[in-house]
Amino acid sequence: MEQTFQSAYQEEKRRLDATIAEIDRQLQRLRSIEVYTGHDFTEQVLEAGREEKRQALAKSLPAPYFGRLDFQGGKDLEPRPLYIGKIGVDHAEIGEQPMVIDWRAPIASVFYSFTGGDEPAAYEAPEGIIEGMVYLKRNLVIRQQILERVSDTFDRSSDQPAVSDEFLVYRLGENKDNKLRDIVSTIQAEQDKIIRAAKNTALIIQGVAGSGKTTVALHRLAYLLYQYKEQITAEKMIIFAPNHMFLDYISNVLPELGVADIQQSTFADWALQLLGIELPVADASETLAYWFESAGGMPEVTDEAPGRFKGSIAFMNMVRACVESMENASVPEADFIPWEGAVLSRDTILHWFHEEYKPYPLAKRKERVMARIHRWIEMELKKSPSATVLKERKKKASQREKSYASKWPKYEPLMLYKMMFKAAKMQAGWPEEVLKPIPGGIMKSTQKDLKQNIIREEDLPALLYMHYLLNDITGEQRFDHIVIDEAQDFSPFQVAVLDLFVKGHSFTILGDLSQGIHAYRGVHVWEEMSSLYAPDQTAYFALTRSYRSTMEIIEFANRILEKGVKSDLLAVPVFRSGNPVRLIAYGNKGQQRAQELRKGMQKLSAGEYRTVAILTRTLQDAQALYERLRPDMPELHLIDGAKKVYEGGLSILPVYLSKGLEFDAVIVADADEQHYGASAWDAKLLYVGCTRALHELWLMHEGPLPDFLQNMNEDIAVAGW
Incomplete structure (x- = not known):
């Protein structure tokens, strides 16, 4: 076995050295050509092509590829070794097989979709379906031109021709830094189907925590640009993320894949810019805190909750009827x-x-x-x-x-929206039968907000729709593709309005209903979004396999969903075992809370973990704890929603701001029934916190644990340090 490995390693090292030498030769040749700066259009186009090639070769040089697939298909008489990388690299000689095949190329899909067995593999090429046999599937780790690892996940000549998760587990075991990484070397078959799905489809992805749905969506953008390069451009694609810090966290993935210029924004920022409104939008965390504090916990969410009502298609129809009623009153x-x-x-x-x-x-x-x-x-x-x-x-x-x-009406969305919610609405010419269904509480609270120039996120779809109905939109404002992350917090009205701004219903809509902690304004079932489209305009995918956390953490989090949320959207863990989850009581009836939390963070960060976080119940808790711990821990960062950059290292943040992030180790502070009650919303909030941890999860508490944390098996959770 060792001899076989050494033979494979030496073979791959020779191939790597030859590839690097060839890439370097091509790069030096291109760099030796003087850069054209004249005005001749033909020469400018040629120079742009050369510069694109220079950049691609330079990016390939440190790690040209990550995988090898020996495939016999089509007219091949023998298996051909195909090397797959982030960027395709051709041989200098025309007509030669590419040295490196781009991971987005049709044949590369076999590398991701093949799951072993004796059956033929197939891929869709421009000339039709090509079938063939896979003889070898090999993963390679190359860093700075050094071959670090060779791992065969399938070998037909072996006694055990089965695909192994060994390489995947190895990559998942690596520690986190302050940026999300690409997964191009470990894309799984179910993820690859989503990445390569047709462009003109509203794709809805329900993905459990840690299923890689955000990363899959980013890889899908890179694939669409490759596959439809004549039809779409990066500048006409946009990612909507929950906050600026999350945008910073995911900012490295697309550049690593060789993609630039894709727009990234929050929905609120984009909407306000389009509308030309300079008023700030009330922060979602403020709304969350308001709901929680005014009701003494999360109130029951009905369709008459402000966010749910203003996010409904029924309200969209009201807005349209009101704008249309102005037609007769305009002249x-x-x-x-x-x-x-x-x-x-x-x-x-x-x-x-x-x-x-x-x-x-x-x-x-x-x-x-x-x-x-x-x-x-x-x-x-x-x-x-x-x-x-x-x-x-x-x-x-x-x-x-x-x-x-x-004397004509002023066609300004904000002014018209304010008129909609005036008490004397008949004087404004609005049809009473249209506006009568607006609940009285929503009418009064919105009147109060608008009088104080407060706009909430649930008001923005109506304002955007008014803008569209009054002005239409220009070609410059229309996107080729839209990605919505944390889409369970979006409303049907939001998506319906965005559909007006995108060509061909081209969406990637991703989220997790189990993490719907903004249920007062988001969707409760995905049918609320899929029903916006005809059956042939939408597709649904469920990602149930979690790649983020250890088996112990995932099983613990699943129990929270089962007992606290009564949900069946449970994660299936990759076989990666770690330490049991720890349930740790504060000493001396909680008087040592800050010291105990400091002790826990220091214990976790003293080892190999690079990112450790304390998650508190509220922002106020996080701020107060930060002030207590900072003097002794100057490297500590407070994440309060205002930050635009995630710095990694040691962090304190409220649990609701942790969505989308992940840490090597997590301490959930105050995981007791006083801070997390018996509601499904409390359970979802705690579930979000627990599923941020990759390797280690501790829950610290003073009083009794919530019901949904009682009686955990000892192999999943243990008490004490």
Whole structure:
């Protein structure tokens, strides 16, 4: 066995050395060509191609590939060794098989989809389906041109021709830094199906914690740019993430895959910029805190909760009806008289507005009508009998034109939205039968917010929809593809509005209903989103395998879902065992809480763990604990929602801000029934906290544990240090 391994290692080392030498030769040749800076278009195009090749070769040089697939397919008489990397590299000689095949190429899909056995493997090529046999599937770890690991996950010549998870477990066992990493070398078959799914589909992905759904979505963007490079551009793709820190956390993945210029934003930032509104949006954490504190816990969420109601398609229909009702009330009542003796009848203006310019949205229609009126004035002015009369009529017409324009409604979304929620809505011309279904509590609370210029995230879909109905959207504002992360916190109205801004329903919508801690405004079942589309416009995938945490942590978290949420969306762990989860009581009735938490963090960070976090119940708890611990732990970071950069190392943050992040080790502070009650929402919140841990999870508490943490098996959880 050792001799076989050494033989394989030496074979791969020779191949690597030869590949690096060839890449370096090509790179030096391209660098020796003087960079063209002239104005000849043809030469500019050639230079752009050379520069793209220089960058690709330079990026490939440290680690040209990560996998080998020996495949006999099509017209091949013998198996061909195919080396797969992040970036494809051709031989210098035209017609030669590529030295390195891009991981997004059709044949590379076999590397990810093949799961062993004697059956043929197949991939879809431009010329049709190609079938063949896999003889070897090999993973390689190359860092800075050094071959560190050779691992055969399948070998047909072996006595045990079965795919092994050994390499995957090895990669999952690595410690975390402050950035999310690409998974291109360990993409699994179920993930690859999502990555390579058709473009013009609203893809909905339910993924358990740690299933890699965010990373899969980012790899899907890179794949779409490769597969549809003639149809889409990176600049016309956007990722919506829950906060700026999460955007920073995922910021390295796309550049590592050779992709740049994809837009990244929060929904609120993008919406406010598009609307031209400079008012701040109330932070989601403020809304969460308000709900929790006002109700003494998470209240029961009904469809009449403000976020649920304003996020519904029913409310979307109300907004549309209100905007459409303005059509009949838009044209001022009287004829337009620029000066005595000249009359443009209201009937003529109504004809222009309702007939000739009907295809235009209201704001554009008003612009067209006012421009038509201006041209009519100019024609009438030409009939003036003298220069003196012309001058007098011009002055009077200018004043009356401005006065007439001011009598039209102002088509500004925020102003109209405020009018929707005015008590005297009939005076504003709104149809009472349309607005009557708005619950009284929502009417009053929104009136109060808008009077104080407070906008909440659930108000933004309505404002965007109003903007669309009044102005339409330009080609520059329309995306080729949209990714929505943590989509369980989005509303159907949000997605329906975004669908107006994307071509061909091209979405990747991903989330986890078990982590729906913003249930007061998010979806409760994925059908709320899939029902927005025809059956052939949407597809649903479930990722149930968790790659993040050890078996012990996943089994512990699953018990929380089973007992606290009554959910069957349970994670299936990869076989990677670690230490049991620890349930640790504070000493001396909690008076030593800060010291105990400091002790725990120091114990965990003293070893090989690079990222350790304390998760508190509220932001106030995190801030207070940070002030207590910081003097003795200057390297400690507070994550409070205002931060835009995740710095790694030692962190303190409230549990609701930890979604999407992961740490080598996690301490959940105050995991008792006082801080986490018996509601499903409390259980979801604790589930989020527990599933942030890769290798080690400790829960510290003062009083009794919540019911859903009682009676955990000793092989999953143990008491004490």
